[in-house]
Amino acid sequence: MTRDDPAEDWADRHVARWRDHWIDVHFEDDVEAIVVRIGRLAKHFRTVKQDALIETGLQDFEYDTLHLLMIRDTPGQASPSALAADLEISNAGMTGRLDALEKNGWIQRRASADDRRRVDVEVTRAGVAIWRRAMQLRGAGEDEVVHVLSAEERATLAALLKKMTLSVEAGE
Amino acid sequence: MTRDDPAEDWADRHVARWRDHWIDVHFEDDVEAIVVRIGRLAKHFRTVKQDALIETGLQDFEYDTLHLLMIRDTPGQASPSALAADLEISNAGMTGRLDALEKNGWIQRRASADDRRRVDVEVTRAGVAIWRRAMQLRGAGEDEVVHVLSAEERATLAALLKKMTLSVEAGE
DNA sequence: CCATGCTCATTCGCTGGCGAACTATTCGTC
DNA sequence: GACGAATAGTTCGCCAGCGAATGAGCATGG
Numbered sequence: 224m225t226r227d228d229p230a231e232d233w234a235d236r237h238v239a240r241w242r243d244h245w246i247d248v249h250f251e252d253d254v255e256a257i258v259v260r261i262g263r264l265a266k267h268f269r270t271v272k273q274d275a276l277i278e279t280g281l282q283d284f285e286y287d288t289l290h291l292l293m294i295r296d297t298p299g300q301a302s303p304s305a306l307a308a309d310l311e312i313s314n315a316g317m318t319g320r321l322d323a324l325e326k327n328g329w330i331q332r333r334a335s336a337d338d339r340r341r342v343d344v345e346v347t348r349a350g351v352a353i354w355r356r357a358m359q360l361r362g363a364g365e366d367e368v369v370h371v372l373s374a375e376e377r378a379t380l381a382a383l384l385k386k387m388t389l390s391v392e393a394g395e
Numbered sequence: 396m397t398r399d400d401p402a403e404d405w406a407d408r409h410v411a412r413w414r415d416h417w418i419d420v421h422f423e424d425d426v427e428a429i430v431v432r433i434g435r436l437a438k439h440f441r442t443v444k445q446d447a448l449i450e451t452g453l454q455d456f457e458y459d460t461l462h463l464l465m466i467r468d469t470p471g472q473a474s475p476s477a478l479a480a481d482l483e484i485s486n487a488g489m490t491g492r493l494d495a496l497e498k499n500g501w502i503q504r505r506a507s508a509d510d511r512r513r514v515d516v517e518v519t520r521a522g523v524a525i526w527r528r529a530m531q532l533r534g535a536g537e538d539e540v541v542h543v544l545s546a547e548e549r550a551t552l553a554a555l556l557k558k559m560t561l562s563v564e565a566g567e
Numbered sequence: 568c569c570a571t572g573c574t575c576a577t578t579c580g581c582t583g584g585c586g587a588a589c590t591a592t593t594c595g596t597c
Numbered sequence: 598g599a600c601g602a603a604t605a606g607t608t609c610g611c612c613a614g615c616g617a618a619t620g621a622g623c624a625t626g627g
Contacts, residue, residue: 232560241466248531253549254541258440260556265437267563268430284583294413304605316584318607323583340592340605359420369426371562372555377425380555383548384432388404390543391439456613476575488614490577495613512575512622571625578619585611594603 234259264368271364279357288320289329289354292346299346306344329353406431436540443536451529460492461501461526464518471518478516501525 231239234256242252276286291309292301307317321344324330329350335341346354372380403411406428414422448458463481464473479489493516496502501522507513518526544552 230561232557232564234560248527249534253553254538256553257541257556258537260560261433261436263560264433313585355420362421365430366426368559368562369429371558376555381425381428383544383552384429385404386543387540388406388432388435389402390540392404485615
């Protein structure tokens with residue numbers, strides 16, 4: 224599968240080294256290479272995000288929380304437990320995050336009027352601003368990698384990935 | 396790009412929702428969808444791994460350490476700092492991991508004879524056995540997802556991903 | 568041959584997150 | 598309407614990992 228491109232990436236080397244060591248464990252080159260590459264790309268995108276955050280001075284968990292708060296159906300507005308569920312962290316963890324975000328002025332908590340158990344989390348203007356800035360930097364870094372592919376290749380890749388995500392999402 | 400497949404995945408919905416909100420931030424459907432899907436697939440593979448670990452009773456960090464120990468150039472044998480570097484954790488964290496692994500009998504530490512600062516980490520028979528078992532379960536889960544693609548599609552996907560990983564690895 | 572600097576591993580104090588217990592409020596039902 | 602069950606959020610004790618400091622051992626130049 225590398226016939227027209229002699230360069231090897233880490234996944235190629237990994238597969239070559241391990242093809243023969245896979246005694247009594249099912250092993251397929253293609254599958255292994257794909258999984259490894261997806262893992263490495265995901266990691267790279269995490270690094271890109273991290274660099275963007277260092278620029279802006281946001282901490283990782285602060286960005287994640289702000290981001291989710293913004294991209295939900297009701298942008299900039301949610302309850303702590305809804306956020307915790309979406310971020311797949313515990314409610315206890317969420318309380319800690321919101322404490323930090325509130326102290327820095329990115330969000331504010333307001334007691335809900337109609338149900339006094341509830342707390343409304345609202346992003347502030349400053350919160351939106353810093354999130355946008357981080358988004359921008361992050362997007363630039365992502366573009367850089369994905370644009371090594373032509374528009375046509377990108378479409379193909381997106382479609383193939385989608386087949387897999389659909390299958391994953393079906394089983395939930 | 397969905398002309399022949401009306402089903403939408405999470406990434407499609409995400410892109411559709413946000414296309415118009417991206418004021419003064421550069422935004423491309425393809426790129427965003429690809430990055431999001433890679434992220435979600437990576438997360439799914441993490442879940443698959445997690446399930447495999449629950450089966451075997453290994454903890455996440457125990458498996459990661461064993462795994463790296465096994466897939467390196469000198470399988471089953473390494474120094475703590477080399478492992479720490481490869482796993483991208485601090486030396487302090489490595490000490491903690493090795494403590495746990497040693498207590499459970501998956502590895503053992505032996506003082507190096509020629510340089511007495513050094514410690515040799517060696518995987519035990521029990522360690523290899525449990526790692527293999529986890530590998531097997533994990534591989535099965537990965538296969539399941541990747542095999543929604545035909546052999547030909549897998550080859551195409553692997554090649555497209557490789558273009559990106561090569562570009563990522565070039566800049567290091 | 569020893570003094571100074573470097574390397575390897577460990578210990579120590581701190582942080583983010585988890586699960587479980589706790590408080591306050593609302594819902595359901597009798 | 599009153600009382601048990603359910604729900605929302607927080608507090609508390611614990612754990613894995615980090616950075617900085619420490620200790621122990623090697624290496625090299627004067």
